[in-house]
Amino acid sequence: MNSYIVPVEWKDTYVRLLDQTALPERETYLEIRTAEEMWDAIKRLCVRGAPAIGIAAAYGVCIEMKRYMDRTEKEYRAALEKTIRYLGTSRPTAVNLFWALEKMKQVSEACEGKRNADVCAALLAEARSIEKREERACIAIGENLLTLLQGKKTILTHCNAGGIATVRYGTALSPILLGKERGIDFKVYADETRPLLQGARLTAWELQKAGVDVTVITDNMAGMLMAQGKIDTVIVGCDRVAANGDAANKIGTYSVAVLARYHGIPFYVAGPLSTIDRRTPTGREIPIEERAPGEVVNGFGRRTVPEGVNVYNPAFDVTPHELITAFVTERGIVERPDEEGIAALFAGREAE
Numbered sequence: 648m649n650s651y652i653v654p655v656e657w658k659d660t661y662v663r664l665l666d667q668t669a670l671p672e673r674e675t676y677l678e679i680r681t682a683e684e685m686w687d688a689i690k691r692l693c694v695r696g697a698p699a700i701g702i703a704a705a706y707g708v709c710i711e712m713k714r715y716m717d718r719t720e721k722e723y724r725a726a727l728e729k730t731i732r733y734l735g736t737s738r739p740t741a742v743n744l745f746w747a748l749e750k751m752k753q754v755s756e757a758c759e760g761k762r763n764a765d766v767c768a769a770l771l772a773e774a775r776s777i778e779k780r781e782e783r784a785c786i787a788i789g790e791n792l793l794t795l796l797q798g799k800k801t802i803l804t805h806c807n808a809g810g811i812a813t814v815r816y817g818t819a820l821s822p823i824l825l826g827k828e829r830g831i832d833f834k835v836y837a838d839e840t841r842p843l844l845q846g847a848r849l850t851a852w853e854l855q856k857a858g859v860d861v862t863v864i865t866d867n868m869a870g871m872l873m874a875q876g877k878i879d880t881v882i883v884g885c886d887r888v889a890a891n892g893d894a895a896n897k898i899g900t901y902s903v904a905v906l907a908r909y910h911g912i913p914f915y916v917a918g919p920l921s922t923i924d925r926r927t928p929t930g931r932e933i934p935i936e937e938r939a940p941g942e943v944v945n946g947f948g949r950r951t952v953p954e955g956v957n958v959y960n961p962a963f964d965v966t967p968h969e970l971i972t973a974f975v976t977e978r979g980i981v982e983r984p985d986e987e988g989i990a991a992l993f994a995g996r997e998a999e
């Protein structure tokens with residue numbers, strides 16, 4: 648089994664976070680001791696990727712609430728509600744954040760009248776269970792994707808949907824990492840992923856560490872590689888999937904989906920059920936995070952746009968479900984996803 652990096656880890660007196668902003672130069676870890684520090688780490692993308700954000704926020708609630716242990720029950724409860732609301736303002740698009748915080752809220756409600764120490768223990772148990780659940784989901788997603796990849800050799804991916812964005816195997820990268828353990832070797836092209844280079848910095852780092860054959864290309868090269876027949880399949884992760892199957896993911900994903908359709912290449916979106924937002928009917932209603940212009944004009948130390956020029960920096964785009972060959976979850980594969988296909992995934996059961 649490959650050794651793997653743990654992006655979010657509960658350490659009793661702090662939450663240990665892999666600082667993904669420092670990669671690939673340095674593998675360093677942050678010690679998070681308050682909700683404010685967790686909020687900042689999520690906002691700055693020290694911890695990133697939809698499932699990892701949800702897990703980090705859940706542990707963020709736990710670490711903050713340890714500080715209120717000696718307060719009155721009323722004060723404790725007020726602080727808990729405030730912390731849950733506050734962490735939900737860190738980033739708007741990845742629905743896993745809200746899904747995880749909703750679960751923490753449910754635990755808090757179920758614990759009415761209990762001692763602070765018991766509420767703390769229940770919150771921690773829930774955060775751990777969210778982490779475990781996402782880990783199991785990643786493995787099942789990988790297994791499901793492997794069934795679609797028989798006879799395929801080269802995979803293009805966009806952004807980073809690996810272990811450091813989730814737990815252990817990742818979503819889009821799960822079949823590649825699982826495959827590696829079983830002696831199945833894929834060749835991966837990683838889109839650089841402007842403006843913050845999650846593909847070049849993170850996917851390349853993670854796959855290289857796992858011994859996977861990975862080649863970085865700039866985002867604008869994908870079309871040419873497809874035309875040359877170098878890409879068998881595209882697999883990407885997702886941040887929020889609407890009830891009709893439209894999927895928000897890192898900016899640039901939509902362009903890759905259009906290119907894949909033109910070239911007749913399967914385009915798979917991989918994600919756990921915690922990334923499906925059945926309350927959002929279509930992709931049009933998905934809130935898209937807009938980030939600071941500095942990420943575009945001065946991303947890595949050098950100004951690349953003249954002073955005074957307008958910059959638009961949406962962090963995500965939406966791929967319409969019509970362009971998705973299949974949506975791959977832990978509960979199965981939805982071919983040509985639409986409202987019916989997404990609803991069938993739940994069939995009376997919500998994401999537990």
Ligand SMILES: CSC[C@@H](O)[C@@H](O)C(=O)COP(=O)(O)O
Binds near residue numbers: 698817818884885886
């Ligand atoms: C399994 S992670 C899936 C997505 O969260 C990922 O593809 C992505 O878009 C991450 O964006 P980021 O802004 O780096 O958090």
